[in-house]
Amino acid sequence: MSVVDVTVAGTPLIELDGVSRSFKVPGGVITAVDSVSLAISAGEALCIVGESGCGKTTTGRMLAGILRPTGGRLIYEGKDVWAKKGTDLSAFRRAVQLVHQDPYASLNPTRTIFQTLSAPIYRHKKAKGSRDAMNRVRHLLQVVGLTPPDDFLGKYPHQLSGGQRQRVAIARALTVDPRLIVADEAVSMVDVSIRISLLNLLLGLRNEMGVSIVLITHDLAVARYFASEGRIGVMYLGRMVELARSEALVSDPAHPYSAALISAIPEADPNITRSKERVRLKTAEVPSLLALPPGCTFHPRCPLAEEGLCDVLVPALLPLPGPRGPREVACHVAIRERQPAAELLA
Amino acid sequence: MTAAALPRAGDRTLPRPVESAIEFLRLLSKRPSGLIGFIGIVFFLSLAFIAPLFVPNQESGDITQLYETPSLQHLLGTDNAGRDVLNQIVQGGKEIISVALITAFLTTLVATVLGSISALVGGRFDAALVAIADILLTVPPLIVLIVISALARPTNFLALALVLSLLGWAGLMRQVRAQVLTLKERDYVEAARSLDLGLIHIVFREILPNMRSYIVIHFVLAMTGAIYAQVALIILGLVPFSGKNWALMLYFAQTQGAFYFNDAFWFVFSPILAIILLQLSLVLFVNALEDIFNPRLRSS
């Protein structure tokens, strides 16, 4: 269970230790997340990227304590969260909050912004009396950039724009003083021109309040911006295939899947995007989660796949030494050649 | 939904209930049939509850004026004992509507509570409740009503309401349960759970308020059902009632053989008309409510 702690030395805040999650579906059992290990430090900004079906949302929900792992352990402050029942679990769930993707569904339409934000404050006795609660709500609205706060207290969600609702959702997460916020595609349904401001808000929470943020997204450009001083984890069909610093991943991806993704992204720059070299995959078909290929699940599509190795043995997430700082990759060929896939494919 | 349609910051807003009421009446005025229904309901409620305060009850009639046709003195004619029919209509609405209101209230309450708990608790409790509801739904209601009334013999209107409620909750309970099952998966309910806000809060503050329109519509429909059930029971003579009641008027008409007298037309017809018009008002109103509460059906 290797753990790469790149930002702060010491015990990680929260750790996924070989975590798996399976679901029973009509066709059989699907393993949405397979043995994922990830350590997150206090005050870290991390991104998990991948395409649909890769398990990133399920991983995020397990991090937030909403889903229980069917394998492995979730360790918070050194203790296995699911080992005991009762107050430990609810304290943990409050410590990790989830911000949802859809701003139109994340707030109760029948409650005002003040009601939505004050409920957890009252419940967890974060204020002494109604005046104090009001001030705390006002303060939170200011933290998330909804100023002047009094303009928003009495409003209902349908009176706010998508971006404003996401800010309220973030404020709601902050009411219980979380240590970690999992933002599940939190900017994907918001106007393009304001995504950066929301990402900056989340980064600001990290800088000023020391809250760790895990951003789950399918947009690598957003991931690069958000995790510019942190790490990005790439998932494919339930497994973590690469974990590296943002700039290292983007310029020199170690896993052939990451290399394919990065080369495939359409870019907002005509000269670059029309002349970019694309990594060609052997097939565009994504295997069904009900019938995963043996060995490395990426081998049917991988240009570097070696018969007898990649279709037999599941690659472990192992450290890959190199000039770009600590990184991990789950690829037999890259580990053996001690080179990132990007260079092997060039 | 863009920022373009937002009210400017600083728009004066009235207290939400008043604002809702005005908005509701405005939307209602755009649907003529709903407005007619609403006016009808207001009319009948006034007739049944307010008018009797001003019109004294007539116990005995003038036996020289049996089955009179309508005249200036007796606007709806007289009955088999010379009593003014209009007077009876005025007096007779209170009981039938009260029973309907109480039944609807009890039915809606039981169905909502059971449906919500069943959906949230799940497991064997849920399975058991659903099975009971299914059994109640498959049995023909009128037969059961008749049997229960024969056994329980409700002597006052409250007891009758209780009897009717015993059967009425099953359908609404299943629907409430389905709604709650959907709502509990909503992001904001998940957030409430994550924030550890507690089951009571989640049921009463997060889930039920999002079903308000649903509950109101079913309340009104339950009233129409209760009225039909009452009329059926009373006309069949299964309920040993005395007092003033439109359905009782029909019962007496039937037992007194009024159906065979042409002159008795108004005595028979008036309560039928009253019942039908009341039901129609309720139904027209409910149709408009469905439109109003469904934002997608609302045209700009």
Next chain:
Amino acid sequence: MTPILSVRDLSIDYRTRRGPVHAVRDVSFDIAKGETVAIIGESGSGKTTLAVSFIRLSPRSAKITKGQILYTNDKETVDIRTLPDDELRQYRWSECAMVFQAALNSFNPVINIWEQFADTARAHGLKDSKKIHARAQELLDLVHLDPARVLTAYPHELSGGMKQRVLIALSLMLEPQLIILDEPTTALDILTQRSIIDLLGTLRKKLGFSMIFISHDLSIAAELADRMITMYAGTVVERASVTDLFYRPRHPYSVGLLRAVPRVSGAMGAVASIPGSPPDLIRLPPGCTYVPRCPVAIPACSEREPDLLPVDMPDHDARCIRWKTVAEQVGNAEVAVAEKIATA
């Protein structure tokens, strides 16, 4: 050469209870045969209202208050606005087809793909089942789908990318001259987006149709467009070739938008969101609608809305009286705007 579609001063209002929403205002542009135009805008820009008006699929509450939509094929020019119903039917699908966003329930869920093809074909006059079947197979091959597998499938059995390809195949059934695509790559995975973009590029080369994209995603414009139009608050704020707009924009909103989108390649540059939010389309301010968010606005900007003015590059217009200031800030170098401003 006459453009195949010429939009002149088009304005569309929506009736709402608070008053008419001016969703599209004085939009004019041309698209030539074989050309690809990208209409880029965010929510509330009016781009979708504009696009559906080209095939007259607007909702009943929408009303074209002025302007023309002139369509020209080899034989004649017609105004789509006033086309009689039977000619409109002919126009739709055989002259101009629309590809909707696959993610948004564009399929009838209870019929399989073959029946979708058959329904569409029969609705446009093709009756022979054998011929329709042959054509369906041909089209699915064109979009790199396996006809044997796809024709018998139901929509929910297909992935997002496959559904988008089916919609593209359907649109090509009657060999239209013009195809309108609404957010063709939104909500698709990266590798799927790549395949759809490549597919559209190949089909365009092979079949020579003109394309209009509607999107909020600048990258699809960068990939495929010859010319670009940015829309804001219902009107066209800039019209230019794709390289001009990405490297030499002249309207502050275009600049703002380009800076607000992070990229994967190249230097990060000065990435920043545009402050504020779009205006209320019912009560529009008297002057330029971008003033509250504009970094170079002056008092004269609030007096009256500017016309589309030609700028210092050929075939390039911007609705801004301060375009020269923007030109100074942005320059002419063939480098991304975010990078240029960072080093400025």
